Amino acid sequence: MKKFTIHLLFALISYPTFADINDYIYPNRSPSFSNYGTAGIIQMPSARLHEEGSLAISWSHNEPYLRGSVIAYPFSWLEATYGYTDINNALYSNVSSFSGSQSYKDKGFDVKIRLFRETNLLPSIAVGIRDLAGSNQFEAEYLVASKFFKNFDFTFGLGWGDLSHGRYKNPLSIFGDGVNQRVTNNVGGQGGEFVTDRYFRGTVGVFGGVEMYIPNTKGLRFKVEYDSTNYLEEAFGLGRAASPFAYKPVEDTESRINFGFTYPVNKNFHVKASYVKGNTFNFGFSYALNLSKKNKKLKKINPPVPIKNASIVRKVNASNELFFYRSILKNLNEREYYLQKASVDEDVLSVAFSQSTHASHMQAAGRVARVLEEISPKNISTFNIININAGMAMYSMEIDRNSFSKNLLSNSFRVAARDIKIKPEKYEDRSYKYNPSKPFPVNFYKIEPTLRTQIGGPDGFFFGDLRLTYDGEILFDSNLSLSTSASIGITDNLDNLKLASDSILPHVRTDIVQYLKNSQKYNIDRFQLNYFINPTPNIYGKMSVGLLETMFAGIGSEFLYRPFDKNYGIGAELWRVQQRDYDLMFGLRDYITTTGHINFYYIEPKSRILFAVRGGRFLARDSGLSFDFSRRFKSGFQLGVFFSRTDISKREFGEGSFDKGFYFHVPLDFFSTTYTKDVFTWGLKPLTRDGAAPLNHGFYLWGVTEQAHKQTFFRDWDDLYD
Amino acid sequence: MTKYFCISLLFLSSCSLVEFKDVPAVARSLIYGPPEIDVTMSSYEKVPYSFAKINIGRSGSGLMILLSINDDVYEWVGSNGEVIFTKNGKIIRTIGLEYDVNILNPKINFLNCGECYSQYFIELSNPKALINQNSFFKNSHKEKLELIKKIDATVMIENFSTSKFKWTGENIYWFDDSGQVIKSNQQIHPSLGEIEITFYYK
Known part of the structure; x- marks a missing residue:
């Protein structure tokens, strides 16, 4: 009967959680990066973004370009990419005494903004600008949508600038004919400017593709896309006809269909390879890390160190005020919270300390309060903790001892917070009874x-x-x-x-x-x-x-x-x-x-x-x-x-x-x-x-x-x- | 891989703004991980309770104290509130780990079965999912295990496979003549590294 019950229970509750099983069948599903260093398919961008607080690097070799990028996600809706492209069909300059035989290097800054988050029915939609304020060698703008369907992630988009193959009429022309003309590059300028009168101008191209996640392969995905890049218009695609620095044109497109794969070695590190333009093999890798959350292991490895024989220490401290001060000095200093001054006034213990260990000042103050709670005689009912930095008072935290102690075991910090007052402080050097000598310098x-x-x-x-x-x-x-x-x-x-x-x-x-x-x-x-x-x-x-x-x-x-x-x-x-x-x-x-x-x-x-x-x-x-x-x-x-x-x-x-x-x-x-x-x-x-x-x-x-x-x-x- | 990325990140810089603090200490911890706990006879004698030394993947080792025994289920508690429940040495439930598991039917005493099959229904967390897992237990061989003293141990191997997705593996249990598991290497969650537990009973 028990076995039957478990089977029945399992059958009943496993259905709604089937979607979660997909996380195990298709793990490591974080977005992969295109060769241009934006979340995307192979060459084409997608509407995908990593979690906010993520930082990534991407590297790709797609002849004649070597591209390295740093990608940051300050918000869940914003992707910012900064990259260098090594353009291997052009010299840095045609003056060998200036740049020798070094190939051309192009800096670029790209942004992508998610306009709409994916729902069960509707796709994620994003808009992006490539080479936003650089030399415009790879300038392009796009509007793109991505939608998961089972283990397929479909992408469809419209591209301007270098993504405008097909030369379709600009759909934005419904707002006026002005958008049909795209002015030429910023001739004579110093570069690095936002050229707003070029964005989303001129004809458009259509691109799209799909990433297919292969089951039980750690998140391996096969990719195929229709590529709308005007390769001869990118950078020095036409060779010497584009620039005196260029010495050969890039290979023209033989096929608009690109295909390849991305393999997540783990959830952060992806390697990729693909075949683009019908004639070029490329490969690369990326690494993305979400840095927004705290390192949870630190707390486990470095928990607060309790006071040995705390009850005895408390009794001794109650017998003599000087013992008490020395006990505070010893126990705080042992934990790298350096006591500056201390004073007992009736039932209030004031302690001024400095520390350079914890980035979280709340954690530092909390740990100081723990030590004081353990060693203070019973008549102390309030801790006044003052933090000193560079000889200046940063804050004073008035803690009700009873409340702090009562909520400690259950970690009810929200309840304890009601009985904690934090306020600014002026550090009065002479107003403390205990001034431990400091061995300056x-x-x-x-x-x-x-x-x-x-x-x-x-x-x-x-x-x-x-x-x-x-x-x-x-x-x-101090x-x-x-x-x-x-x-x-x-x-x-x-x-x-x-x-x-x-x-x-x-x-x-x-x-x-x-x-x-x-x-x-x-x-x-x-x-x-x-x-x-x-x-x-x-x-x-x-x-x-x-x-x-x-x-x-x-x-x-x-x-x-x-x-x-x-x-x-x-x-x-x-x-x-x-x-x-x-x-x-x-x-x-x-x-x-x-x-x-x-x-x-x-x-x-x-x-x-x-x-x-x-x-x-x-x-x-x-x-x-x-x-x-x-x-x-x-x-x-x-x-x-x-x-x-x-x-x-x-x-x-x-x-x-x-x-x-x-x-x-x-x-x-x-x-x-x-x-x-x-x-x-x-x-x-x-x-x-x-x-x-x-x-x-x-x-x-x-x-x-x-x-x-x-x-x-x-x-x-x-x-x-x- | 996280470690190697971090190290390479530390060595990146640019022309305008670079700080490069604490690299040796951080690089050391990235490469070698946190320090290992060494259980010696004297440290064993100092602890008044039964305890277990646990390593999860390469995240360093920790000690857990035996809190209770109910129906052959041993409850081990860590210093930060993590709880691991074992039955015959097999982990049947965890609380407070990054990836927790709960076996809904922790049934047989596989230690005496010689060769036997079992099917477990397992609740996984992060992300949540229910799976069933088929296990085949087999006594393998005898081995001398050197912990705080030398122990003649019988090695039992559990080969498991999962039906809904590809997750197979091998868990190993070492048990002594009295039938108590004294060490085990177990994979309990696809996203968690192998857990090595050495049990020190009192």
């Missing part, structure tokens, strides 16, 4: 390998300089520090770098080659004395002097007003700087200037996008605005883009027309087995130019005061008991 340092690179220049695609770097910070007092970064070269290939600056502005950045080549053996990147002040709650200040960054030394100051419970901050900074010698030691060049900005920050509370606008005078004495938009995910992974417009002309700025770029911060504890606040930062500007160049002084107050803001805690309430 204290020296923190790391020695680690670093890499300096120069990518995509005419004299070679990749130049690198592997170095051994000393990063140190000497604390003379708010006075000397930050040093110095390195020695291990190996490099910088000798062949020869690109001289062509900038007509002061060479505040474009002498990068001189700096790299003259500092190969050893250099000092930073030698900066910092003094931090916190005159009132919500107001923070920094004064710095020394070698402030790689190319400038000087003196200056930054102030920030950051109201704790508001979503904005306003700052100002002013610097008098002098350009450093190319050898990156203590010598200086003649160029002196004053630079400064008013900085405005706003965090949009729902999406947690940070908008930062800086207005003022830049290093090359140009004035204007710089905009930075970034999104931080729960894990600490952050994606950002920036651009600047100043009072210089496009001609003065040079190639690229204006300053722009992107960056991302990947928290290293995503990959680590221990908690760390360190991040891996990677950023890229398509071109290094002199216009809109800010001073890169370290320790920006917005970053230093990250935890001096309610949003920082609200996003991480669930870390309270972690």
Whole structure:
């Protein structure tokens, strides 16, 4: 009877979950990438996107093009791709003394926006622009729809520009005839601009295809597509007829049907091969990783360490206040929460601490509270935990002990949160009863390998300089520090770098080659004395002097007003700087200037996008605005883009027309087995130019005061008991 | 593969903005994984309860304490609330793992059956699915197992196959003369690495 019941139960409940079985029959179904570095079929794009917070790389070899791309998903509806294409039927230039025999390299930026998410009946629909603000060698726009049907993923789309084979009438002409004409490329321009009067103009082509998932093959998919690419119009497709740099045309299309396969080695890593145009075999790979979620293993590997014999410790602490303070000092320091001050006033225990282990400030405060809960005598009913960074108070967290303790076992952080008050704090050095002596000066340092690179220049695609770097910070007092970064070269290939600056502005950045080549053996990147002040709650200040960054030394100051419970901050900074010698030691060049900005920050509370606008005078004495938009995910992974417009002309700025770029911060504890606040930062500007160049002084107050803001805690309430 | 991507990511950089912190420590943990727990006679004696050392794939090892025994079902609890239920050494249910399973009919004592078949109905999580799995158990050979002391063990092999999708494999159980499983290597979920459990009874 029992067996029959189980069979019946199984039969009844397995039907509705059949769809989930497909996840096991066809695993690893994340979208694959086209050879152009966008989620797609083989050459054609699809309406698919990866999950938000994903980061991917894609590489493909499709003769004559080698293409490498970085693809980011700041939102579930937005795909942003930045890539380099090595064009192997053209030289970088026809001047061999300038670029030797190097092939042409093209930078490109693509976006795809999902307009409609797939439902049971309707397809996912997306619109995309390829080579959005580059040299337009591969420019195309498309509107595309994708729909799953069982294990088939069908795609159908309309393409403009290089995707317009077929030359059908532009359906947008119902809005006017103006869209029927597509103006030619930006002749005489500096590139890098958004040419809005070209997008979705001219004739259209039709493309489509299907990805068929093969059952029980780890997600292997066979792909076939109808390709609407005008291959002879892409880049230098016509050979010398297209450009004097090109030395042969690309092979023309013999078939519009492409086919191939993608094999997911695992859910992240895909390899692919295909046959396109009826005459070209190509292959590639991609790797995509969702970095938006926290590394859950960290908590398991590094749980809060309980106090040994806590009940005895509590009894001893109740007998003598000094024992209690020393017990707090010992137990917090053992866990790398460094006690600065402590005070008991009736039933309130106030503890000021600093830490550099946890990126989640809620987690750090929660773990400090756990220690205090375990060792505090019974008469203590409230913990007042104050966090100190650079000698400045970041926040104070008033915790009801009973509530914290009661909700600890069940991890009911939402209930506990009702009895926790977080507010701004001014650090009063003398108002604490227990001031443990600190052995100033204290020296923190790391020695680690670093890499300096120069990518995509005419004299070679990749130049690198592997170095051994000393990063140190000497604390003379809690708010006075000397930050040093110095390195020695291990190996490099910088000798062949020869690109001289062509900038007509002061060479505040474009002498990068001189700096790299003259500092190969050893250099000092930073030698900066910092003094931090916190005159009132919500107001923070920094004064710095020394070698402030790689190319400038000087003196200056930054102030920030950051109201704790508001979503904005306003700052100002002013610097008098002098350009450093190319050898990156203590010598200086003649160029002196004053630079400064008013900085405005706003965090949009729902999406947690940070908008930062800086207005003022830049290093090359140009004035204007710089905009930075970034999104931080729960894990600490952050994606950002920036651009600047100043009072210089496009001609003065040079190639690229204006300053722009992107960056991302990947928290290293995503990959680590221990908690760390360190991040891996990677950023890229398509071109290094002199216009809109800010001073890169370290320790920006917005970053230093990250935890001096309610949003920082609200996003991480669930870390309270972690 | 995640590991190798991460390492290559660390070495990428560009002309404008590069930081390169903590690479040696992170690279080490990516390559070798977290440190292994070594159970010695002295550490065995220090723990007052029966416990199990568990390795899941290459994610490092952990210890779980035996919390209860009900109807031959052993309940093992980890320090972060993970729970594994075993019956005759076979994992029949897990709670709190990234990929949990629940065998709805954990029935036979396969250790004494010599050669026998069994059909299990299994609930998988992440994503949820119900499957049935056919297992064939067979006593294989005797082996000397060296844990905190040398033990003569009988090796039993379970070959399993799944009907709704292609998932086949082999689970191995080592049991001692008293019929208690002292070690096992098991695949319980298609997305989870092999689980190696060594049991230390008291």
